[in-house]
Amino acid sequence: MVAGLETVLGTEQYWALMLSLSVIPALTQYLVLPFCPESPRYLLINQGEESKAEAALLRLRGSSDKVFSELEEMKEEAAHSQSGVTIHQFFKKRRYKQPIIIVLIINLGSQLSGFNAIINYSTRMFQAKFDQAKYLTLGVGAVNVIFTLVAFFLMEKAGRRRLLLTGFISIAVCNLLMTIVDSVLHLVPELRSLQVLLVFCLISAYELGPGPISWFIAAELFDQPGRPIAMAFTSMLNWGGKFVLALLFPPLLKLCGEYIYLFFMAVALAAFSFTWIRLPETKGRTFDDIAEEFRGAEGIPLHNNIGFNTFT
Template structure:
């Protein structure tokens, strides 16, 4: 049982400043939807150019593009994860941080330049940062953390993301703060504070010892591990475990080899199902459009949106404390089945136009968010780092990022027309189906990774293509 050291805590907190920025720019775009500040900026810019107001369908499309372009940029950014992680190390987070700085500057400059294209370009660049950092963060955190704290610390990435969403909603959503016609552009630049702080702190934090081992840097590896653990005895034991993992793996894996190797096929399918179940749960639709969902039925929709952010943070903290107690598998199963029930009830409530049931819809939204953050939310981002060995881990994290951000992009673009024009309230049945499928697959195929070394987990997938996971001796699937 390794203890928490100041260097380890500083390294992890510095790394999660990246996800804080991402959460902030997720929350602050949703918050002004109620008072239509940014939409009015679009309309004003269009009128100045064409001497007429922007058509409603064009405004809806432009708003959907502005929200979803970040996720599309993140999808593209995911393609660079393997190159950066293998070439410049796991804390190459510092390199990609410049995308966040440039993106925030462009977004805040859009009002002065009277160009919504600048705003969209800024969100696209920030999206590239999102795709890279949300893979590099869990990868770095998992590899610098001791086995007994690995899951809890990886959850801090989601805690920081949820906290960023709440801060974004708070700062942008209330007219008394920065969610005003005059200050909204300044609101978009506030992510520069954690970005610059990350440059100051993470620069002095150690590189991942596992990355250094993979690149034959023996002296630096031991030095980094000693700084992280603070005890020579712990260092020697962990070095042996790392060397054992390295002895079972080759030095590098190409993308083609990654998808062809038999030992990777089962983990790839597991990661695919968990991430798609997580993204198609309905959570991201609520985070992006909760103000609009509430404003049709409530006078003070912006305060309910802040409630969404508060519940989001609360249950990521609950997941942080439960991760090393309950385990990944149990939290995922609980989360997916709860999400399915919430979506079924939301379909019923939304279909029955009874004013008395409006408060029940708010309760169901809060319950769905709680269920998501209890398991699927945080675990979907880091489970790939636990299921794959050292050479395959960067590609696995890039694959995770592509699935997550691809799902977010599609949902952000399609949810408004699905809810308003095509499916209506029955859109939640699609989310329910995805959650039930993910629950069933997780029950049958996902091993428990809590408290197990990377090499121990990877050993289960070596050898034959189809391993009956629940029948393997010592494979802790159901405990």
Template sequence: MAIQECHLTALLLISVLGAILGSLQVGYHTGNVNAPAKIMEEFFNQTWKDRYNETLSEQSLTLLWSLSVSIKDFGSLLGSLGVKYLADSFGRRNSILIVNCLSLVGVSLMVVSKAIESFEALILGRLLFGLFCGLVMSLNPLYVQEVSPTVMRGAFATLNQVSFASGILLGMVSGLETMLGTEELWTVMLSLSLIPAVLQYFILPFCPESPRFLLLNKGQESKADAALLRLRGSPEPVLAELEEMKAEAAHTQASVGVLEFFQKRSYRQPIIIVLCINLASQLSGFNAIINYSTRMFHPYFEEAKYLTLGVGAVNVIFTLVAFFLMEKAGRRRLLLIGFIIIAVCNLLLTVVDSVVQTVPSLGILQVLVVFCLISAYELGPGPISWFIAGELFDQRGRSIAMAFASMLNWGGKFLLALLFPPVLKVIGGYSYLLFMVMALIGFVFTWFRVPETKGRTFDEIAEEFRGAEILPLHDKNGFNTFS
């Protein structure tokens, strides 16, 4: 793809990179608590002992630590509820800057928790940071998609997942005992995400607001024109994009409420697509492996934590692969490839788990299958599940759709974190068969119901759903689904 065709400018790149610093923070605090967990649990126990002159029971300590870990995902669920109000009231870029305050305050509370001897401050900090996660993981792709040229929209939206995966890897590395995951330095480790948080305030104020928001939400054509000109660097693409936005505005009603969003006829098929793709992605096994890979590898490898770093590295590498393939292979093809490989990997994990205890040398095969599953997830289902909602809805429904997708994503993560340990204890390796079923559901649904959105404008995509109860995906001349 020629650079001239996609009108790639320095300001466009800076705007995208400035926005995805938020997902870097989210990933960092997803990956940094596993390695130093025992040290932080001891802080909880010591704080309790200093207050009440008694130690916490093992059960109480486990419960308290589980609360402090899972409360981030719970906060993310709550944060998702505010996406529409912020995005439509203050704009996409300004909303990212507003919610960044939650990250600053939340992380600051976590950092000072040791100094003030308050594990409550750490838990409250993770809750506030969770609110930030739920908001920013919707606002980022929303802003990125709306400032990007159509031919680079999917690739740039994938950068949100690249940043998230990079944050996870950085968190894993910083949490190692040989790095900052020590009794003396774990608060320093938590504080590092303040760097990208502060950096956003030096970058984003100089980046333009979403031109689509300015024109379609606020009716400010001159400001939209100026923002587009800054982003594209040439008046030629600006005229074409403005005409496309005006065409969408002509088909879009003044506003869409939450209740109307779920009742609107033209939204029914996109809602079902977002629901199925997100749940199939989140419940296909990736999150269980990210959370419990060290525990999976530990019985067969002494240095399991370094294999977990390998999981993080593979995660980053294949988000980058997805970035380069997104506009060549298309969303639909990457979803199909990703889901079917994930299904096969889960089947193999079930087989390996049933024999690895008697043949420990097969532990290396388990590692390879895990790496393959992570690769397949990040090749398609992972990044696409976060931004597909933004492509399937018109401007008035897009912010609610992104909030809905965020709730499904974080809800799936929370559900898996809550249910996977007891399910694993009851049925062991057969739990991977449940993930396999979810991946197969994702594959079948994608084959029959998910259209290709690569290279299509927002209005062209929305046009296919207007007035249609069921999208005729078999009609190649209509939605170009199979190309």
């Protein structure tokens, strides 16, 4: 966003140079990736290389304190896992049914709750009300980065479920207030600053929970054979949701005006309700533990004595 300012590279003369800057992080990743350790789960469960998996864990954790227990948990998962899952099997297996629905709702809920409309059209939205709209858009990017970092530190303390619930309900409230403010803005122009504040609050709520968690929750709900397809499914839902919203937002805004935020509010409330009822907390739990609760939710007898308390 900074490079896109007219005072930096956002000009007719330098726009191509600005776009070419994206090669820097891509090249950095390409050069660094060969030195990164392989996934321990992949080494143990898919390749059967226990010693290599242990070495990778030691390198990642930096200490042997947690390696043994984590390795044992992987062995337990491997004992209940198949060698591989096809796409057809992935969508047909009963044990994947609930995780698939959860991933679907959380990802579409996060993408269709208003965040991407603001990110894609923030400059155009602000231009109608402020002279220096581009700097407000820069503020949108700054808030985005800051609260992503805040979520990084809160993730293990607060838990995924709590952050998702807090994020979705906060997004719904922000959308409702934005509808009200936009409706009376022509009567009370002084409320423009409040509208900007609500935009920043919505972005903060998104990045505290739905934004980052929607990308990795599938990795904690699926076993190793189903995890690669689940992550690809997550990516498809995320980018598909972004594409649909970017395509439909301009005509919907023209049709609904300020009431477009009520649609986003409804999506956020639906995602909140579903998360409250159906999403288990995954923080600090093994896949087998989570899978047991899914079996209990479907009325399938549990193979141990763990009680079913996920959705309370």
